[in-house]
Amino acid sequence: MLIDFIVNGREYSIDVESDMRLIDILRYKLGLTGVKEGCGEGECGACTIIMDGEAVNSCLVMAVQARGKEIITIEGLEKNGELDPLQTAFMENGAVQCGYCTPGMIMSAKALLLKNPNPTEEEIREAIAGNICRCTGYNNIVKAVKAASNNIDGGFEEI
Amino acid sequence: MTDNLKYVGRNIPLHDIRQKVTGSMKYLGDMDFGNMLYIKLVLSSIANGKVVKIDTSLAEKVPGVVKIYSFANTPSTKYSGSAWFKDENTPKTETLFSQRVRFVGDRVAAVVAENPEAAKKAAELVKVEYEEYEPVLKMEDYLNTREGKLHEEEPDYYIKEISCGNMEDALEKAYKVFSDEVETQKVHHAAMENHICIAVPHPTEGITVYSPCQIVYGVQCIVAQVLNMPLNRVRVIKVPTGGSFGGKQETVLEPVCAFIAKDLNRAVKMEFERKESILSTRTRNATKGYVKTAVDKDGHIIARDVKVILDAGAYTSGGCKVSIAAGKKSFRLYRIPNQRYKGIIVNTNTPIGGACRGYGSPQIHAITEISIDNVARSMGMDPVDFRLMNLIQPYDEDPTGAPNIGNARIIDCVQKGVSEFKWYERRKADDKGGRYKRGIGMACATHGNGYYGAYHDFTRMNLRMLNDGSLILEAGLHELGCGTIVSTAQIVAEILDVEVSKIHVTEGDTRFSPYDLGSQASRVTYVCGACAKETAKLLKELMLENASKIYKVPKESIDMKGGYIWVKGNERTKRTYGDMAAEIQKVNKTELYVSHEYESKANPGSYAAHFAEIIVDTYTGLVRVVDYLAVHDIGKAINPGFVEGQILGGVQMGIGMALYEEIKFDAKGKPINDSFAKYHMVNAPDMPRVKTLLIEEGEDYGPYGAKSIGELCTV
Numbered sequence: 001m002l003i004d005f006i007v008n009g010r011e012y013s014i015d016v017e018s019d020m021r022l023i024d025i026l027r028y029k030l031g032l033t034g035v036k037e038g039c040g041e042g043e044c045g046a047c048t049i050i051m052d053g054e055a056v057n058s059c060l061v062m063a064v065q066a067r068g069k070e071i072i073t074i075e076g077l078e079k080n081g082e083l084d085p086l087q088t089a090f091m092e093n094g095a096v097q098c099g100y101c102t103p104g105m106i107m108s109a110k111a112l113l114l115k116n117p118n119p120t121e122e123e124i125r126e127a128i129a130g131n132i133c134r135c136t137g138y139n140n141i142v143k144a145v146k147a148a149s150n151n152i153d154g155g156f157e158e159i
Numbered sequence: 160m161t162d163n164l165k166y167v168g169r170n171i172p173l174h175d176i177r178q179k180v181t182g183s184m185k186y187l188g189d190m191d192f193g194n195m196l197y198i199k200l201v202l203s204s205i206a207n208g209k210v211v212k213i214d215t216s217l218a219e220k221v222p223g224v225v226k227i228y229s230f231a232n233t234p235s236t237k238y239s240g241s242a243w244f245k246d247e248n249t250p251k252t253e254t255l256f257s258q259r260v261r262f263v264g265d266r267v268a269a270v271v272a273e274n275p276e277a278a279k280k281a282a283e284l285v286k287v288e289y290e291e292y293e294p295v296l297k298m299e300d301y302l303n304t305r306e307g308k309l310h311e312e313e314p315d316y317y318i319k320e321i322s323c324g325n326m327e328d329a330l331e332k333a334y335k336v337f338s339d340e341v342e343t344q345k346v347h348h349a350a351m352e353n354h355i356c357i358a359v360p361h362p363t364e365g366i367t368v369y370s371p372c373q374i375v376y377g378v379q380c381i382v383a384q385v386l387n388m389p390l391n392r393v394r395v396i397k398v399p400t401g402g403s404f405g406g407k408q409e410t411v412l413e414p415v416c417a418f419i420a421k422d423l424n425r426a427v428k429m430e431f432e433r434k435e436s437i438l439s440t441r442t443r444n445a446t447k448g449y450v451k452t453a454v455d456k457d458g459h460i461i462a463r464d465v466k467v468i469l470d471a472g473a474y475t476s477g478g479c480k481v482s483i484a485a486g487k488k489s490f491r492l493y494r495i496p497n498q499r500y501k502g503i504i505v506n507t508n509t510p511i512g513g514a515c516r517g518y519g520s521p522q523i524h525a526i527t528e529i530s531i532d533n534v535a536r537s538m539g540m541d542p543v544d545f546r547l548m549n550l551i552q553p554y555d556e557d558p559t560g561a562p563n564i565g566n567a568r569i570i571d572c573v574q575k576g577v578s579e580f581k582w583y584e585r586r587k588a589d590d591k592g593g594r595y596k597r598g599i600g601m602a603c604a605t606h607g608n609g610y611y612g613a614y615h616d617f618t619r620m621n622l623r624m625l626n627d628g629s630l631i632l633e634a635g636l637h638e639l640g641c642g643t644i645v646s647t648a649q650i651v652a653e654i655l656d657v658e659v660s661k662i663h664v665t666e667g668d669t670r671f672s673p674y675d676l677g678s679q680a681s682r683v684t685y686v687c688g689a690c691a692k693e694t695a696k697l698l699k700e701l702m703l704e705n706a707s708k709i710y711k712v713p714k715e716s717i718d719m720k721g722g723y724i725w726v727k728g729n730e731r732t733k734r735t736y737g738d739m740a741a742e743i744q745k746v747n748k749t750e751l752y753v754s755h756e757y758e759s760k761a762n763p764g765s766y767a768a769h770f771a772e773i774i775v776d777t778y779t780g781l782v783r784v785v786d787y788l789a790v791h792d793i794g795k796a797i798n799p800g801f802v803e804g805q806i807l808g809g810v811q812m813g814i815g816m817a818l819y820e821e822i823k824f825d826a827k828g829k830p831i832n833d834s835f836a837k838y839h840m841v842n843a844p845d846m847p848r849v850k851t852l853l854i855e856e857g858e859d860y861g862p863y864g865a866k867s868i869g870e871l872c873t874v
Contacts, residue, residue, distance in 0.1 A: 033189035034182015036401075038351045039433040043835035046351055074182030087180040091172055094800045097808065098640030099179030100351040100401030106180065125843040132835070134349050134402050135640055137807030138843040 003067040007032070008076030016063040023047045023058040025066070026073060034074035034103040038132070045131030048104035049073045055111035057130070074103035077110065086110055089148035090141070097135030105131045109145040117150045166652040167863045170800035171659050174644050175399070187355045187371055187398045188430055195357070196225060198419060198429040199278035201268035201285045202439055203260035206294035206508035206828025207309075210258045213268060214286040221284065223277030226423060229268040230258040233418065236385050240409040240441075241477030241513055243377030243677065244614075250317070250475040252310050255385065255415055260289065261309055261473035262508050263829050264438030271419055271427065294508035294828035298447060298470040301505035309473065309506040317479050317504040321486045323558035324497030329462030333453030337537050339530040341450070343522045344821040345470070346443040347436075348515055349840060352401020354431040354440050356412040358420035365392025368417050371400035373408040373637050374677025375667035381410040382417045393417070397667040400639045404812070405514035408679055409476060411440050434833045437510075442822060444481050444512030444519070445470040448526030452534045453497075460534075460549050462497035465489050467526060469504050469519075472511040478504045481512065484607075485519025489527055490559050491764050492569065492605045493549040498558070508828045514679065516809070520606050520874040521816060528602040541586070543577055546603055562612040565763020565866075568792035568854045569603055572768040575852055576601065576790040580770040594777055597785075601770040606871035608861070609682030611762035616680075618687050619673035620694045622651070624702065624751040626744065628661065628722060628737030632694070635667040635675030636687060641869055642801035643683055647691045649797055650862050654695035656720050657736065673754070681765070681867035684797060688862035690757035697753040702736075705743045705751070761860050765867045766792035767874070769810075771847075782818055787849040794858035794866035802868050806851045809872025815841050816873075 004013050007030060014029060026032045026049070035058055038044035042057040049058045050072040077084035086106050089095070096102050105128060112119055112127035119127065124145045125138070133141065178184035203210075215227045237251040257265045268285055272278035295301070295309070301316050308315070330336060357369040365388060372378050375395040383393045400407065416429040431439070446469050453462040467485065471478025482502035489500055515521075535545035550573065553566050577583070585599050610616035621633040632651055638644045648662040665672060675687065699719065707714040710726050718727050725733035734742075740751050772786040789806045796802040819839045823831040832838045857864030 027189075032182070033185065036186075036351070037188075038353070039835040041433075041834060041836055044351060044433075074180075078181055083177075083180070090180045091176050094170075094172075094804050096173065096176055096179050096640075097642075097804055098351070098400060098402040099173075099175070099184055100186065102179050103182040122844075125846075128843045130842075132349070132351065132840055132842060133808075134351055134404065134812070134840070135808045136804055137809075137811040137849065138846045139807055139849060140804065142843065 001064065003064060005066045005068060006070045008072060018064060020063040021059055022061040022063050022066050025063045026058060032073045032075050036100055036103060038100070045108060046101050046104040048107040048131065050107055050111050053111065053114060055108045074106060077106070084110070085148040086113065086145065089144040093144035093147055094140040095136060095144035101131060101133045105133060105141055113149055119149055121146065164653060164863065165656065166649045166659060167797050168799065169649065170798060171645050171649060173642055184399060186352055186401050187357060187369055188352070190357065192357060192359055192426045194426065196271050196273060196423060196425050196427045197275040197278045198416065198427055199270050199282040200266055200435065200439070201270065201282050201287065202435070203257070203263055203265035203267050205260060205289050205291050206263050208260055208289040208291040210260060210267060210287055211290050212288040217284040218270060218281040221272070221277050221281040223273040224281045225271045225273065227268060227270050227285065228256065228419060230254070230256040234385065238381055238385055238414070239476055240381065240411050241480065242381065243374050245380055249477065249480065250313055252313060252474045253476070255418060262510055264510055265473065266415070266439065269415060269419065271423065296507055296509060296824060296828050298445065298468050298505050298507055313475070317475070319479060319483045319486065319502040319504065320500065321490065321559055322499040323490060324462070326462050326464055326497045326499045329497035330451065330453050330464070333461055334456045336451055336453045337534045339450045339533050341448045341526040341529045343446045343525050345445045345509065345512070346515065346816050346820045347822055347838060348404045348406030350402030350404060350406050353433060353436045354407065354412055355429065356416040357426065357428045358417040359426040360420050360424050365394065366417055366421055367394045367396060368413050369396050369398050370413055371398050371403070371407055373403055373639065373679055375635060375669050375672070376674060377677055378410050378413050379669045382414050385414040386418055386421055394668070394670045397637050400637070403639050404516040405518065406441055408514040409441055433835055437822060437833045437838065438830060439510070441476070441513030441515065442472065442510050443515035444478060444522065446522040446526065450527060450530040452530060454534065454538060458538050458540055458545055458548050460493055460495050463495050464499050465527065466501045466503070467523065469502060470507050470509065470512060471504050472509050473506060474511045475504065475506060476511050476513045478512055481519040485523035487561060488520050488523050488605055490561070491557055491564055492551060492603060494551055494555065496558065509824060510822065516812060516873045517606065517870045518680070520604065520870065521813070524602065524604045524874050543573060543582055543601065547573060550603065562762040565761060566794070566856055566858050567764050567766055568856050569605070569766035569768065571854045571856070572766055572790040572792050573603065575854065576768045576770050576788055579850070579852060580788045582770065585772065596775045596777055597772065598775065599770065599772045601768060603766070603768050604871060604874040605764040605766050606681055606867060606874055608685040608762055608765060608867045609759045610676065610680050611759040616676060616682060616686055616759040617756060618675045618690045619754065619756040620690050621673055621752065621754045622694045622698045624698060624736065624740045626737055626741040628657065628735050628740065630657065630662045632662060632664045632691065633671065633673060634665055634687065635672035636664060636683070637667055637678035639678055641805060642798055643678070646684060646797040646801060647688060650688050650691045651695040653863070654692060655699055657722050681870045685861050685866050686757070686759045688797065688865060689860060690755065692862040693757055694753060694755040697755055698751060701753055702739070702751055705747050705749065706739055708747055709742055763858050763866060765871045767871055784814055784847040787847045788852070789849060789872065790852045790854065791868060791872070792854045793868055794861045795855050795864035796853055797863065797865050799853065802853060803851050805868045806872040807849055810849050811841050811846060812873045
């Protein structure tokens, strides 16, 4: 069936089967391979995207559920060659190692900052609780999200 | 120690970090080689038995299915996926596919199809009939099992012993002897990227294997052996790695994938799902340790007897090597004049054990450090005081005759940690009452720096300066996300005084890279980093010699700095490195290119002391780590940010092993938690604050004094 949706500001009209997952549409039909798969059951968060403002695991969303929705993936954050402040903060705070969890991690953090530009440390940790990172031990990620938020004097140096 | 360093010691980000934060980084799963076939494995659903019949009739009818493989139509060449060089003395018990299945997850068959959906659908339709045997699941049962012996041609178990002094005598003379038993469990590496391989055949060039592996030359060795092909027809290219932690060190998918690509003469992709990564790759070996510790009246350890049964899983793979590597560590942390380590390596009907960050060190340290705590408590001593009385000192000899321990700063680690953590103050304040109890603990650990003393450890690098002053360091390195590429470039930059961004460092590709042993044994910074330093020195020397011909002055009169070269005292002769390189080509008719082989000369220990504060819920038994301090004897941090990153990640994995993670099985050997929904790891809210302190007292032979960190921090 044909579904219409917006991905990274662009309108798409795509023919999908009823059993297709959104992650497969994004990766294999639109070539957005920044969306990663780590577990296929919504536990690792590597496939996190933003759908109508909410962070969701695209491996748990059926393609048809995206009908009429507005989706942002990691590829949609960079605007005119300018990185999103979150991306810059991840680069500057040692928040990336192997990089496989990074797109999903950034999208979870982005969804948080869209709703809450001044999160506390606890709110940041909760927002990325569904994203597993095996390399960094999270603390530098939390630091990066904090640095990208408006609340820059949150007393985070101890993390 | 080297002072006034310009590039070494700086926090320069990963070379590919922009790609990683923008999602444009192409991992192997994101690559398409055109007209690819897809492999889906059929895994054994029983823990112990024999395949009696494989019915593929339904599977073959699925549109798109090309061919189905099993033991019946593939070679039965035996190999060990843990071997990384020719004729390595490691039990060879694996084959491409098994008829005699030995664990839930053993490879029974593979369906190859034109698309992944067809391969998956058909794999589910392959009907396998088994003759089932009683599984051996507990490693203690190894002696009692006769029915359904796991490997007919192999011994029932392997024994590895290391000793020093006279343990029996010392035990008799002891003031007191304490005994302990400690078990450690099977753990999944949980790299976020699942295991994956793509193999592409070529009519004249042989076969190219793309793998996010840790040892390209090891993969090449096994693939060539199993496919019976000349080494120069098997090309292995290391691709970006989405985490490994030892899980992608051994050769697992590559021989199967390469065999099928060769047989069908088509590019094939083999990508695991999480369940397959948990069951059918490698795990951390489970162990059961028995420790007897003999002390004198003052609390000096005079003897220790350590026996560790190691569960190699269904195929021994590197089990014997893990056991020896573990055993060696028990001689390199405390001064114990009389000690025996007995490693017993057994097979069980469970997933295969193998390399996993620390290679036996986390297991042996869990066993012996818990025992050290218990001995201290029994002697009425503070665990820190007891350790300080017994820890090794810098440059102690290894009592077994293994390489000297080097500038081992474990006592500094403990003392600095005690003061920073306020150990004695917090200890007095230990919480005694209520439901939630607070407590503190600490442990010490050591790990090695390469293979010197055990295997041949050397590497080669080629360094070329181009006519714009940029450089290519040809090396067989493996970036796993730890920062190997940038830290190696920092070392080269320091010698030549050029910006790190001007240096391109290559990763492993067996067709073009010089030989390297790979990213294993905590050797990369210590051995490959040292090679990079010497190689850069040779290039500098070559440039000076050639410039001296151009300038017609002795090379001692020439200065090189910040990308410029000139005759001392004559500013007008100043030109960029690039202009000089071009001039050298035109006038001297040679290029600035050096090739250098470096052989490791030592194998010192790296050391660490970790301190933790925890809260225990005495009703539920749940434990939460609330504060953490990691003090590391690092020699010299080439890139302190990378070092801290390793430590933080190591702590995440270490807490997981201590408190949450275990692959469990039911009475029939079927896994209970082969998915992330049921396999719990530390997430962001669970992660404590971690403070890191580095002791940088320099290590001989390490580049700028550096030594290993990546494995030790999990230990």
